[in-house]
Amino acid sequence: MKNVLANKKAIALFVVPALVLYTAIVALPVVWSLYYSLYSGSPGLKWEFCGLDNYKMLFNDKNFKAALIVNVKYIAVVMFGQVGLGLLLALMFKFWLKKFKTIVRTLVFFPVVLPTVAVGQLFAKIYEIQPNYGLLNSLLDGIGLKSLVQPWIGQASTALGSLCVMDIWVAMGFYSVIFYGALLDISEDVVEAARIDGAHGFSLFRYVLAPLLRPVIITSLVFSFSGTVKMFESALALTNGGPGNATKSLSMYMYNVSFSYSKVGYGSVIAIVIFLICVIGATIIGKFDKKD
């Protein structure tokens, strides 16, 4: 047994290829970014050492602050929306839905496989107001709620919300499947016993199911967090960061700074900030895991 599991050749074969690839493509660029962050301009065009100037610039950059706020709001809303609604759907599969369980589960999961850009175009049309009302506005108009008809993605007050709705829509089916699996693992006896003790509806969930589901909830939050923190594809496809910069995330701002403004050094600083947010977020979520 020992010999088999200490087989040096096998270990090398198992670990080295992945390690090399990971180091070259993930780890090395991170270190490289640190080095880049000390330069101004862009490689090939006015590339000069500038010390910590880029970091100083960060504190006076209104656009950076705006992007940071947008990004944080987005993470908060989308993460809890995806996981929370996913959980609700899963509870429905388990407790209320009898007949069409499989087909509904299939349909609800389906948006996951849609290309984000396609979803963006679909929702742009749903939110449309000019020249014709899109799906949402024409429905509102049709049921007599004319006053609610508005340019959903054309005004700062609703654009980010509309984007969040889209991203929650895409992923909540995915989380519902994860939670459904976890619910199946909880034995019927536990649920029955709780019911006999008088736990129903919300109290059943609060005192019996939630504690049992905690590890899955945390895993899901980690998934969702790592997806939302990079906020790029969907915002680009639906609103292109607009109107103004109402839906412009840190990644989008970094992309602009590096590739349009030719300030690769400063772009690297923003990338490092995104990295730090990831570390902080993951640490916070991890804190909840430790209690057990």
Added chain:
Amino acid sequence: MKKKLLATMLSASMIMTMAAGSVSLAAENTEDPQLEKTIKILSIWAEDNDNGVLIKSICDQYKEINPNFNYEYELVSADNLKQKVATLAASNDLPDIFVYEAGKPIVELIEADKIVDVGAELKTLGIEDNLNPSAVALLKNLSGTDTIYDLPLGHNVEGFWYNKALFEEAGVEVPNTWDEFEDVLKTLSDKGIQPLAAGGSDKWGVTRLINAYAVRTMGADALSKADQGEASYTDEGYVAAAQKIQDWATAGYFGEGVTTVDMNTAGTMLMSGDAAIFYNGSWFTSNLNNESENLAGADGIGFFNVPVVDETISPADEYSMNCGNILCFSKDKYDEASSYFLKYFVENIGNEAMEKQGSLKGYTYDVSDDSVSGYTKVVLDEIGKAQSAFTWWEATMNSETSTVAQENVQTLLNGDMTALEYMESIQDAHDMSAL
């Protein structure tokens, strides 16, 4: 000074265009050595769309002359063009020929010594006369150089296209002064007609409107002054121009959700009678000429230049003009084979564009323009009237400033930002980018 030069050039060009016939024939005396070369072209038009059609057909024709010639056609979205070129330039991998933007973006490439001095090259090849002198003057003006580093892919005027039926319905006439223009907008709006369609989601469709008023009140050099630091973007005149457009938006002249409307949709709205006036360039004729698209018919849409505020500051025969997106040649990749292709391109694109699309690209042509459509004729006439030119809002801005100017114009339209805040954000970006 520059303005005057341009004016002379423009009137000269009218004569040149008529007498162009002999020129392009005379240049065809050297035999093509049929050098082997594969040229990479980076474009923003699909091969069956707009200028893409012309570039492709010129390439295909040249292949018949030089069988050893080949080309690879790559497409990038217009939004993404600057980023793509910037990354390619940074890695010394610019394609042989690429579409780019005139104004500040090309200046950066010239300064980094990345692109070919096309003017000198044309002189060596003896084909400089194939370019329309006024187009050349425009390009020189935009890059601030004595020679050109790019080829034009258009020779456009911009202004207001209007739906004649809607004007009649509202009982309004084409305005000449800005005050009349405001009256027209008001009357249209009062009659329940949406006065303006604008591509707020494409952003530049709106900044052009601010530009129009700014130039008419402050002169053609207003924007370059602010760029040079002789004036500040936050000065009264600029703020007033931004305010003007915001007032229109507040008054509902653009309809609902203008920031979600793109230029194509806005154009469709004009043609289908959903809106009365639409600011766009003469390239819009390609849509107007399309019968299935243009519901207003062959004579349903008219054109007028930006109405005048003060004749002494910016006269009525001053037009917003440009050469569209331009073609650049990468310096690293340019060789003798490229020069023969360049020669063929310059000699033939003018005719090709006139024959195929009835459009002006900034080159001389010797095919008859009698058969051109009504809309193309309108544009030819307007270009004929132009005595001087001004450029667009972002022409003098670097990419950082121009991004801010475009993005925040949506915020301005929505009223989430005041006109002063808008101009301040541009000034800020201008200052930031200098760091």
Added chain:
Amino acid sequence: MKKKFKVSSVLIKVFILLLVIVEVYPLFWMLTASFKQGFEWSSKPAYALNEGFYVQNYIDAWTRGHMSTFFKNSLINTLVSLVFIVIFAVTVGFAVTKMDWKWKDRVAKYFQLGIMVPVAIALIPLFQIYNNVGLINTRASLILAYIAFGLSLSIYLVTGYLRSLPDEIMEASVIDGCGIYKMMWHVVVPLMKNAIVTVLVLQFFFKWNDLLFSMTFINDTSLKTVQTGLLYFQNEFGAKNWGAIFASVSMSVMPMLVIYMFLNKTVMEGMAAGAVKG
């Protein structure tokens, strides 16, 4: 008490029914919209059904829209990287949990750090690296990046699952005379089916939707993926040809639907069983 529960349960049911409608209706609408002709967009409200089946939309999308090419590229890139991600995740995951060597905990930590690395941070240096080795504008550039950025989360999932796997099973196989490779293939991998399915689905979701990498590394139309392709779609069709756009979107969905229906049971069960152990 009992009554109150019933009322709230009806409310919850209505709410959940609404959720399902919200989830499914846009897809149905997209499908009907893909058969609409140009005039239907302006002359009728958006929620109206299509008048007829205007197939030209699909023909336009397939030929002019290059959907066939984009599709092929997305599929190749995603599938190739998924295969490698799974292989690496299983082997590395096994090595750092069950095998005996000095650095295993440190290597596990090192890989785990990558979960927090946002794609954006690597973009610029990676562009430089690729450019220096001539990988820009190649399929390999995307596949390599996809694999490398898929490793951390996948290994994290697999190790979580492997830790809960009792050692006795492996001991039994060793006593039966299995070497390390045979044991991997015949004992460990089958046991890990569910974890592998979870990795596959999760990574498919990320890779299939990538835009940042393909936007940055690919110029060539013939190498573009569905995502980048669709992004340029509006330009290619000039005036908004919504019918064709929706046709391409529907088309990009169809094969997924088929594959998904086919694998539905495995995916659902695997996901359900595999993710819990995280």
